[in-house]
Amino acid sequence: MERIYLDNAATSFPKPPEVAEAVSRFMTSCGANTGRGSYRSAEEAEELVYGTRAMINDLFSGDHPRNVVFSSGITMSLNQLLYGILKSGDHILVSSFEHNAVMRPLTLLKEKRNVSFSLIPCNEEGLIERGTVEQSCLPLLKPETRAVMINHAGNVFGNIQPLEEIGRFCRKYGLLFFADTAQSAGVLEFDMQKMNLDALAFTGHKGLLGPQGIGGLVLRQRAAEMISPLIAGGTGSQSDLEEMPAFLPDRLEAGTLNLPGIAGLSVALSFLDKTGISKIRAHEQALTRIFLKELSPLAEKGLLRIPGPASVDARVGVVSVVTPGIDEALAAALLNERYGIEVRVGLHCAPRAHQAMGTFPGGTIRFSFGCFTKEEEVRLAAKALGEILTQPLE
Numbered sequence: 254m255e256r257i258y259l260d261n262a263a264t265s266f267p268k269p270p271e272v273a274e275a276v277s278r279f280m281t282s283c284g285a286n287t288g289r290g291s292y293r294s295a296e297e298a299e300e301l302v303y304g305t306r307a308m309i310n311d312l313f314s315g316d317h318p319r320n321v322v323f324s325s326g327i328t329m330s331l332n333q334l335l336y337g338i339l340k341s342g343d344h345i346l347v348s349s350f351e352h353n354a355v356m357r358p359l360t361l362l363k364e365k366r367n368v369s370f371s372l373i374p375c376n377e378e379g380l381i382e383r384g385t386v387e388q389s390c391l392p393l394l395k396p397e398t399r400a401v402m403i404n405h406a407g408n409v410f411g412n413i414q415p416l417e418e419i420g421r422f423c424r425k426y427g428l429l430f431f432a433d434t435a436q437s438a439g440v441l442e443f444d445m446q447k448m449n450l451d452a453l454a455f456t457g458h459k460g461l462l463g464p465q466g467i468g469g470l471v472l473r474q475r476a477a478e479m480i481s482p483l484i485a486g487g488t489g490s491q492s493d494l495e496e497m498p499a500f501l502p503d504r505l506e507a508g509t510l511n512l513p514g515i516a517g518l519s520v521a522l523s524f525l526d527k528t529g530i531s532k533i534r535a536h537e538q539a540l541t542r543i544f545l546k547e548l549s550p551l552a553e554k555g556l557l558r559i560p561g562p563a564s565v566d567a568r569v570g571v572v573s574v575v576t577p578g579i580d581e582a583l584a585a586a587l588l589n590e591r592y593g594i595e596v597r598v599g600l601h602c603a604p605r606a607h608q609a610m611g612t613f614p615g616g617t618i619r620f621s622f623g624c625f626t627k628e629e630e631v632r633l634a635a636k637a638l639g640e641i642l643t644q645p646l647e
Contacts, residue, residue, distance in 0.1 A: 261623030279516035318394025327456035400429035410561030411571030420449030467514030537570035545637030573617035
């Protein structure tokens with residue numbers, strides 16, 4: 254039985270072949286650390302890291318490559334951002350669809366620093382409606398409100414939030430504006446300056462098509478000047494001091510970077526640049542449109558429900574379904590056992606999203622498409638789900 258991987262919202266697979274080649278090549282041909290040596294291989298590592306910073310900065314239209322800070326992934330980056338900027342008594346607005354990578358740090362900050370948060374309301378499709386951002390957010394503002402954090406594209410329902418309009422609101426009212434791009438980086442076009450974003454967190458292993466274990470922050474100048482380190486340690490720079498260096502990226506990059514991961518991410522970014530993000534977006538939209546159309550008869554019969562945006566323009570390639578007649582975990586297991594289809598089931602580390610859409614605590618079966626997903630795989634997945642829902646269990 255052939256494997257059909259439809260869990261790209263968790264991590265993209267397969268990767269471009271050159272990603273694994275770059276990781277292997279770094280480990281076998283270079284292998285040196287950065288900031289710790291003046292020999293040739295160390296200089297090659299430095300060039301790799303700076304070049305990748307520059308590519309990330311260009312991808313998101315940031316201020317400068319030095320404001321690209323690498324980490325182990327987006328969870329670490331979000332913690333760095335929230336702990337590094339929010340102070341005691343601060344208040345922040347978040348969407349109703351934030352991942353636990355945001356909600357758990359905020360919950361700890363509430364306990365430790367008395368940081369509070371309010372949820373921006375969304376419509377029945379999970380969207381902060383265009384044209385209503387100020388109307389939705391203004392009543393939530395307090396004198397201590399400091400920032401707005403938005404999950405750009407939901408990891409459960411794929412809902413895309415209007416960053417540009419939210420950014421205008423933040424600028425009007427003097428608020429910092431942060432974005433979680435876990436599901437949108439590499440799939441949607443970005444311009445931090447046009448969106449008025451002060452900071453975004455990214456991960457390398459989803460839409461950016463790189464390896465696991467690499468991610469980071471991109472900071473505009475205002476946030477770059479404010480943020481303090483979450484962890485401290487060696488950087489290879491200003492080693493005579495026992496304080497962290499004041500300059501970026503060293504201020505936020507204690508310890509050894511994941512250089513094999515950066516090597517893989519670098520070639521993945523080159524692949525994205527050559528392929529074109531708009532082409533990848535169109536491909537994933539086409540797959541989503543086909544999948545929703547194939548599932549429509551099942552929804553009309555009441556065999557499943559498809560929460561989230563009705564329009565593919567309002568979502569990334571993520572479709573979650575609820576199956577009233579059969580336990581979602583059982584249906585997902587049958588998809589794998591009978592058809593080799595790999596999907597994710599449950600709450601997807603985003604209980605707030607499920608609460609907002611009425612799918613808590615049961616969760617959903619999530620199908621998520623990627624750059625290398627084929628049309629026939631999507632059609633087979635829809636057919637397989639239909640067979641499981643309409644035929645008695647053996």
